[in-house]
Amino acid sequence: MMLETLRGKRMMFVGDSLNRGQFVSFVCLLHQLIPEDQKSMQSFDHDSLTVFTAKEYNATIEFYWAPFLLESNSDNAVVHRISDRVVRKGSINKHGRHWKNVDIMVFNTYLWWMTGLNMKIFMLRWVKLNMDPKKTRVFFTTMSPSHQKSIDWGGEAGKNCYNETSMIEDPNYWGSDSRKSIMQVIGQVFKKSKVPITLLNITQLSSYRKDAHTSIYKKQWSPLTPEQLANPVSYADCVHWCLPGLQDTWNELLFAKLFYP
Numbered sequence: 001m002m003l004e005t006l007r008g009k010r011m012m013f014v015g016d017s018l019n020r021g022q023f024v025s026f027v028c029l030l031h032q033l034i035p036e037d038q039k040s041m042q043s044f045d046h047d048s049l050t051v052f053t054a055k056e057y058n059a060t061i062e063f064y065w066a067p068f069l070l071e072s073n074s075d076n077a078v079v080h081r082i083s084d085r086v087v088r089k090g091s092i093n094k095h096g097r098h099w100k101n102v103d104i105m106v107f108n109t110y111l112w113w114m115t116g117l118n119m120k121i122f123m124l125r126w127v128k129l130n131m132d133p134k135k136t137r138v139f140f141t142t143m144s145p146s147h148q149k150s151i152d153w154g155g156e157a158g159k160n161c162y163n164e165t166s167m168i169e170d171p172n173y174w175g176s177d178s179r180k181s182i183m184q185v186i187g188q189v190f191k192k193s194k195v196p197i198t199l200l201n202i203t204q205l206s207s208y209r210k211d212a213h214t215s216i217y218k219k220q221w222s223p224l225t226p227e228q229l230a231n232p233v234s235y236a237d238c239v240h241w242c243l244p245g246l247q248d249t250w251n252e253l254l255f256a257k258l259f260y261p
């Protein structure tokens with residue numbers, strides 16, 4: 001059903017490494033249905049753009065790296081580990097021209113949720129000016145929670161998601177990094193937007209999954225020191241998610257919203 005819907009269309013995920021995870025999950029869910037010689041995966045623009053093609057369907061599912069959505073000094077898709085991040089105000093067109101004509105767009109960036117409201121409103125204005133609501137469905141994934149502080153769920157101080165193997169059972173759980181006030185403001189701003197933007201509200205369902213992060217099992221950028229190796233808590237990644245896993249559920253939600261808006 002999804003592949004038929006994408007026939008002759010471009011779908012694009014835009015954002016940072018968290019959104020790349022959602023893109024990879026999406027491609028994994030679909031590509032197993034496509035014979036080997038009917039699909040391809042290619043990178044362009046110094047890896048800023050990754051394109052999965054389902055040839056028989058003339059459909060592409062793409063990921064565009066833009067961690068702030070606007071132009072920034074973290075724009076290199078490979079080398080972007082910069083401590084002082086700088087964003088150029090009003091520069092959304094630098095990347096935006098790559099998204100202009102897509103049919104389905106899914107935005108998300110973790111850092112975006114950490115910035116002020118002005119940038120969010122700016123992005124909405126850009127969507128309004130540049131996207132044709134008759135042609136494009138725009139989705140926005142809400143903030144992805146992290147599990148950096150086990151005291152949030154009643155664990156020992158100084159620990160994080162490392163060695164966690166079960167879900168948080170408390171249905172009212174809400175981590176300290178997901179600020180409800182920001183979420184509410186965003187919800188209101190989006191409701192007022194002239195261009196319909198569908199929210200994928202994944203924050204709460206993800207916040208239960210302290211067990212679902214890549215933790216110590218991800219590829220490290222540089223070899224770990226003996227001190228780090230002796231203390232796995234120090235290098236466990238409690239931001240990104242394992243695949244297959246939680247992000248497949250985000251995409252099931254996306255699927256549902258696409259067909260039953």
Ligand SMILES: *[C@@H]1O[C@H](CO)[C@@H](O)[C@H](O)[C@H]1NC(C)=O
Nearest residue numbers: 007008009010057058059060
């Ligand atoms: C393939 O899809 C593109 C849009 O992504 C469209 O412009 C083109 O006409 C399509 N080609 C065929 C043969 O349907």
Ligand SMILES: *[C@@H]1O[C@H](CO)[C@@H](O)[C@H](O)[C@H]1NC(C)=O
Nearest residue numbers: 159162163164165231232233
């Ligand atoms: C991991 O958790 C298990 C069970 O909760 C515990 O027995 C073990 O000591 C923990 N390992 C480390 C390295 O913290």
Ligand SMILES: *[C@@H]1O[C@H](CO)[C@@H](O)[C@H](O)[C@H]1NC(C)=O
Nearest residue numbers: 142180183184186187201204
């Ligand atoms: C997402 O859902 C949570 C409850 O699960 C709510 O508190 C929050 O305001 C919602 N976010 C938006 C942007 O609507």
